[in-house]
Amino acid sequence: MYSTIELKKEGRLARLKLNRPAAMNAMDDVMMKELADAFEALKSDTETQVLIIQGEGKVFSAGGDIKKMVDPESPMDIGKVMVDVSRLAKGLYELPQITIAAIHGASAGLGFSMALGCDVILAEENSKLAMNFIGIGLVPDGAGHFFLKERIGVPQAKQLIWAGEVMNTQTALAKGLVDQVIPDGAVGQASEALAQKFLGAPIAAMLASKKILHAQKMSELENVLRMESEQQVAMRQTEDHMEGIKAFVEKRKPEFKGK
Template identity: 80%
Template sequence: MYSTIELKKEGRLARLTLNRPESMNAMDDVMMKELADAFESLKTEADVQVLIIQGAGRAFSAGGDIKKMVDPETPMDISTVMIDVSRLAKALYELPQITIASIHGAAAGLGFSVALGCDVILAEENSKLAMNFIGIGLIPDGAGHFFLKERIGVPLAKQLIWSGEVLPGPVAKEKGLVDELVPEGQVAQASEMLAQKLLQSPIAAMLATKKILHAQKIDELESVLRLESEQQVAMRNTQDHMEGISSFVQKRKPTFTGK
């Protein structure tokens, strides 16, 4: 059914795997659409109560696929992409399941936004997390602004977004961006144990609490997604973005001019 992700349901537990391991699960336009479709399908799966989101291969997700952004053969239409990115973020936030982000390797850019949209974030000690859109002259999308602010507040969210700092697992935990750190190679096992613990809890009451807390924020989330889409389309047309992309591809230090 899907070509870039896998969605498996085992009774009350579902697993969604980002499955482009050859590119560290970088998200191209196909994966963004498939994630949006998968999350929207799970919104009607009341029998599924826990969802684990994980990455195949060496990483959770390296973020948006920059190579696809500059590929003249298959250019990504930013306006269409932003519709799917907004769809996936809203559907993720509205899911009637407890969502667990199971992070190993890297969770960067849009991959980090998806992780931050989950209810619980588990990460391996040697993982690297980064809201690193700024490096190519872009802003966070996938509700990155909203999810970061919800976790750590506006002042710290601004600092993290503006710096694009790559955070080792322990630093991310210290800043409140990760709920539980586990040793290298053990996040899959830890996520499974947590999922089973949740399924043996009075989870209907827990899900009711999630629904109440999230319902208050839907209008704000939709506003953030609208603004992110408008501003990301604008940023894609800036000289700084072109410089950021070309310097990334050429593996050199960018020279930004604020235009």
């Protein structure tokens, strides 16, 4: 059914795996669409109550596929891509399941935005986390602004977005960006154990609380997604973005000019 992700259901538990290990689970236009489709399908799934999201291979997700962005053969259509990115973020936030992000290796850019949209975030000790859009002259998307603000508030969100630094898990834990740090190699086991704990609890009441809290925020989320889409399209036209991409491909430090 899907070519870049796997979705498996077992009773009341579902597991969604990002499955482009050769590309470090970087999200191309196909994966973004498939994730959006999967979340929208899960919205009407009344049997599944917990969803674990994880990555195949060495990392959770390296974020948006930068190489695909600059591929002269088949460049991604940014306008179309942003529609799917918005569907993905909204679909994730509206899920009637408890969502657990099980991070190992690295979670960056759009991959980090998606993890931040989950209800509980587990990260292995040596994981690297980054909201690093600024490095290529872009703004966070996938509701990165919204999810960061929800977790750490506006002043901290701005500073984190502007810095674009790669964080270790202890820094992320101290900031409230992850909920638990797990020993390396054990996040799969830890996420399964947590899922079973939720399934053994009065989960209908827990999901009702999630619905109440999230419903109040839907109009704000939709507004953020609209603005992120507009600004991302605009930022893609800037000289700084072109320089950021060029520097990334050439593996050198970019020279930004504020244009």
